[in-house]
Each structure stands twice: as structure tokens, then as C-alpha cells.
């Protein structure tokens with residue numbers, strides 16, 4: 190047998206593999222280079238005969254593997270094509286296939302997986318053997334991505350992935366994403382004869398000594414998302430900061446110099462958001478419990494973020510008092526509520542269980558954020574980018590959500606529209622200033638443009654639902 194070190198391209202091909210990929214993907218990848226195909230004609234399957242293909246391309250040699258095979262030498266220069274398994278696997282790779290995965294993973298070759306990095310399951314990889322999944326540099330998906338593609342821990346297997354939908358999925362099998370059509374149906378126009386009272390008075394309870402910024406960014410984001418009136422409740426030490434940074438907002442100072450401590454009356458507020466930069470002081474924990482009970486009793490729409498969630502996690506008996514609230518945890522914050530999770534799939538499912546059990550709405554924030562409703566349904570948010578991985582981005586989202594709840598949007602409308610516009614503003618910021626240099630303040634800066642573009646699209650495509658949906 191030839192040693193493969195003489196070949197530029199080494200292909201591991203399974204006979205069950207969708208054969209369209211041969212001419213549509215594999216041939217163009219090989220181009221005119223010398224290539225060897227290790228063809229695994231799997232038991233019980235119809236045999237794949239590549240004799241004709243081999244004859245047509247004289248740079249390609251096909252070697253059928255029936256039992257043992259001498260593993261090829263894979264060098265830094267070799268291009269490895271993994272065309273063994275797509276996303277249909279239900280058991281970890283074993284035997285010879287596991288050995289191939291280990292061989293490829295220990296090499297320095299560039300690896301292109303087709304269909305899936307062989308060995309990866311489409312959703313739940315909890316029972317998988319992670320050492321037996323091929324680590325690709327690039328994956329060419331032959332159908333729309335399953336859930337596993339949106340989880341952080343699977344990216345080392347997938348590498349950079351792209352979709353070439355040779356095998357398009359049925360609508361009902363697609364991972365659900367919030368669409369632009371959906372959000373333009375949600376967004377409401379501003380009435381010509383409206384006033385600040387029309388768009389709600391929101392209360393932002395945020396900030397502490399050293400974290401005026403979190404409060405300030407949430408406040409600015411609210412103000413740039415259409416809120417009618419905004420009151421900031423914050424410790425005394427930050428009063429001057431907010432009066433200067435957001436003069437449009439009123440500042441209601443806590444009696445405590447450095448942290449949130451007062452028992453608040455939420456009467457008169459259309460919505461309350463609590464948490465950004467709040468800190469974890471004991472006084473704040475007491476005041477937060479009171480605030481949660483108040484909102485529950487008065488039915489005040491509530492958004493809980495950041496340290497609000499961190500404090501809440503210490504008082505599980507209060508979970509039954511947050512019915513109808515919106516929670517906006519990042520992965521570390523949600524685990525304080527639902528316990529440590531071994532992977533993103535478990536985390537998502539436990540978050541869904543939590544949403545169902547306590548009838549709350551959750552935005553599980555990450556590179557792809559999940560918006561989860563109490564009926565257990567969820568959607569992924571399609572907007573946003575890695576430039577948003579910077580302190581304060583989440584505080585901006587909280588501000589947006591407060592503005593939307595104050596304006597009367599329902600929780601479901603609010604989480605879908607809010608995450609969408611947050612990511613869109615981030616995308617506009619990235620377009621203008623780039624992903625490295627952008628900050629949370631740039632997301633705020635581009636919020637008005639994001640709202641403008643989305644409103645114009647809404648007006649163009651559905652006349653803004655002027656008659657069915659407007660605030661009056």
C-alpha cells in the first residue's frame with residue numbers, strides 16, 4: 190500500500206455518506222492535487238463503488254478498507270477531508286472510526302469535515318466521548334445547522350463552519366430563530382398626538398460605589414429606546430455622575446452612600462429593572478427582596494439582571510414571587526439559579542425547566558442568546574457579534590428591556606424585540622468602528638440608528654401595523 194505522505198489530500202469516506210458531496214464538495218476541494226480516498230464500505234449498507242470516479246480523475250486513488258488498514262502519515266501539509274459521518278450518529282465513534290478520529294486529532298493537518306465533524310451529535314453531547322470526535326478546522330454543513338452548532342463547547346470540533354445546503358431540512362426541523370419579519374410585526378409606531386406619559390415611566394434600580402457605569406449605560410440605553418420617563422434609583426455617591434451622564438433621567442437617591450438599601454414603593458412605575466452594578470451588600474439583598482415582593486403584589490413588570498440575579502439565587506423561596514418577570518442571565522449567572530451544568534445543552538434545558546416552573550421569561554445571554562418563554566418554547570437571536578463581548582453590553586440590554594416594558598410591550602415581545610435590536614445596534618457599531626475597538630457605549634450610540642432602520646422596514650413592509658397594533 191502507498192503511504193499517504195505522498196498524497197496532498199487524504200479523504201476518509203464512509204459509504205453511507207451522501208454521495209452528492211463527492212462532486213459538489215470533495216472534488217472541488219481536491220482540485221488537481223494528488224489524493225487518496227480511504228473508503229469504508231460499511232457492513233449492511235449498499236456498497237459504494239468509486240471505480241468509475243477513480244478512473245475519471247487520475248490524481249485520485251481509492252482504497253477500500255474492509256478490515257485492518259495501515260494508518261496514513263498525516264503531516265502539516267496534508268489536507269484531511271472527513272466525510273465519515275454527518276449528524277445522524279447516536280453513539281460515540283468506536284473501534285476503527287475512533288482510531289481515525291484520534292489519528293486526525295493528533296496530527297497537524299488541516300481538517301475539513303463534511304456534514305459534521307464526525308462523532309458530534311446534533312443536540313445533546315452529554316453521553317458522547319469527546320476524545321472520539323474529529324476536530325475540524327473547517328466544517329461544511331450539508332444541511333442547516335442543528336442546535337449543537339450554537340454551543341460554545343462544540344466550536345473546537347466544528348472549527349469555522351459554513352452551510353452548503355445540499356440536503357435542506359424541513360421547516361419544522363430547523364433550529365428556531367427570531368426573524369426580522371417577526372420583530373417588525375412587534376414594533377409599534379409612535380403616535381403623532383402622544384406625550385412622555387404615553388411611553389411609560391420606568392424605574393432603574395442599579396449601580397453602587399465603583400459601578401456607576403453599569404447603571405449609566407442601562408439608563409442611556411433606556412433613553413435611546415423610546416422610554417417616556419426614566420427614574421434612576423441609585424446610591425448617593427453616584428448622584429452627580431447620573432445627573433451629568435443622563436440629564437434626561439431623574440435621579441432618586443438611596444439613603445445609603447454606597448449601595449442600594451431602601452425599601453421602594455413602585456406605585457406609578459410602568460416597569461422596573463434591577464441589577465446592573467448593584468453589588469451584593471447585605472442591605473441590598475434585603476431591599477431587593479422587598480422590591481420583588483412589591484412588584485409581585487402590585488403586578489409591576491419586572492426585569493432582573495446581573496447582581497439582582499446573583500442576590501435572588503440566595504433566596505430560592507422568592508422564585509415563586511417572580512412570576513411574569515424577565516430574567517437576563519449570562520451562563521455563569523443562570524447556573525447560580527439552576528445549579529452547575531456540564532454543558533450548554535443541559536444548561537439550556539434546565540433554564541427552560543426553570544422558566545416553566547416559575548413562569549418567567551429568560552434571556553440566556555451568550556454569543557447566540559436564547560429567548561425562553563414560560564411555555565417552554567425558545568428562539569435563538571440572530572443579531573449581534575463578538576465585538577459585544579465587552580463589559581457593559583449586558584447592562585445595555587437591560588436598559589432596552591426596561592424601555593420596552595415601560596412602553597407596554599408584553600414580556601414575549603420585549604425579549605424578542607429587545608435582544609434583536611441590542612444585537613442589531615452592536616452589528617451597526619461593529620460595521621462602523623470595528624469589533625476590537627467597539628465598547629458598550631458604541632452599542633448605545635448605534636441604538637437610535639438600529640431603531641430607525643427597523644422602524645423604516647416595519648413601515649415599508651407592513652405599514653407598521655398601524656391599525657392593529659399601535660400604542661394608543
Ligand SMILES: NC(=O)C1=CN([C@@H]2O[C@H](COP(=O)(O)OP(=O)(O)OC[C@H]3O[C@@H](n4cnc5c(N)ncnc54)[C@H](O)[C@@H]3O)[C@@H](O)[C@H]2O)[C@@H](O)CC1
Pocket residue numbers: 399400401402403404464465466467468495496519520521522554555556580581582583584
Ligand atoms: N462599568 C460597570 O460598572 C460594569 C459593571 N458590571 C457589573 O458587574 C457585576 C458583576 O458582573 P459580572 O458578569 O462581571 O460577574 P459574574 O461573577 O456574574 O460573572 C463573571 C464571569 O462570568 C464569565 N462569563 C460571562 N459571560 C460568559 C459567557 N457567555 N460564557 C462563559 N462565561 C461567561 C466571565 O468570563 C467572568 O469570569 C454586575 O452587577 C454587572 O452589572 C459589568 O456589567 C461590567 C461593567
Ligand SMILES: Nc1ncnc2c1ncn2[C@@H]1O[C@H](COP(=O)(O)OP(=O)(O)O)[C@@H](O)[C@H]1O
Pocket residue numbers: 495519554555556557558572573574575576577578579580581582583584585586
Ligand atoms: N460573542 C458574542 N456574540 C454576540 N453577542 C455577544 C457576544 N458576547 C457577548 N455578547 C452579548 O453581550 C451581552 C453581554 O452581557 P453580560 O455578560 O451580562 O455583560 P455585562 O455584565 O458586562 O454587561 C449579552 O447580551 C451577550 O449576548
Ligand SMILES: [K+]
Pocket residue numbers: 271272273274275302303304305306307
Ligand atoms: K463528517
